[in-house]
Amino acid sequence: MVKKTYTEKLNNSGDLPKTEFIGFDNSMAKRFGCGNMLIAAPIEYDEVMKRIPKGRIITSNEIRAYLAKKHDADFTCHLTAGIFINLAANASQESQNSESGEITPYWRTLKKGGELNPKYPGGIEHQRMLLEMEGHIVINKGKRYFVKDYERALYELQ
Template identity: 45%
Template sequence: MFKSKTSWRDKLEKPQAPKLVTVPPKMAARFGTGKMLIPTPMLVDEVMRSVGKGKLITAGQIRQKLARDCGADVTCPLTTGIFMRIAAEAAEEDRANGRKRITPYWRVVKDDGSLNPKFPGGEAQQARHLRDEGIQTLRCGKKVLVKGFEKTSRVGSE
């Protein structure tokens, strides 16, 4: 497997500013017109860190919160997904370096309640972390889902 010379922590903390751009024409059919936020890895990490134990947040909720906080109509789903992965990998790097408080990336699920196979350790590791917090998962076909996802306590659903 390819190993980058740049650590995940360095990728997460790379100095950059969020950008507001016009929604690209190719994305307008899905997201409408207006302003699209291109977030930074640290902004995405900050939202992920805000999710308390036993709670969940969806990728869509992260994008909505970022757009709202930055005065945009939507947040770029592609960069948000990439930055969620960077935050998750940096968290595991931190754990390996002895840090106790890491970004709880396992509390982020896809919009349909399924687990993210691209997070460190894949769906199996995410499911273990969730079980440790009292959240049950189940396999449904090829996906692993949060059991009772619609009833699960989610950030912003109280």
């Protein structure tokens, strides 16, 4: 059996997007909240990430809020969002390595609070280098790294 590439996984949406109602009695309610939870398609995260211009950044929270609003949901699934954002990053690196396809500037998508994502291709050091090349200042707080004053560079999705 041949293993799927990241690009193939990114473009395979299956039955997504879909919404699921999370009620008070659901075991996920404590973790995610109650209401209509969106599970967006992986390609939707990639499409949003491609829109972030050089010198600007976005966090996974802003992307999730944008997609929830787009699909008239109360919130999005945190777990699949993280998985699909990392999938988009790896698919972009895969395209760059094979010199085919459009590159997604994944390094401009940060975790909550402006934190760098250690799961991206090349880890923290690679993301840090790319962000610093675009004029951002990366600071260390304990074992984690953040873009300094990231709020000033946030891209507002329309």
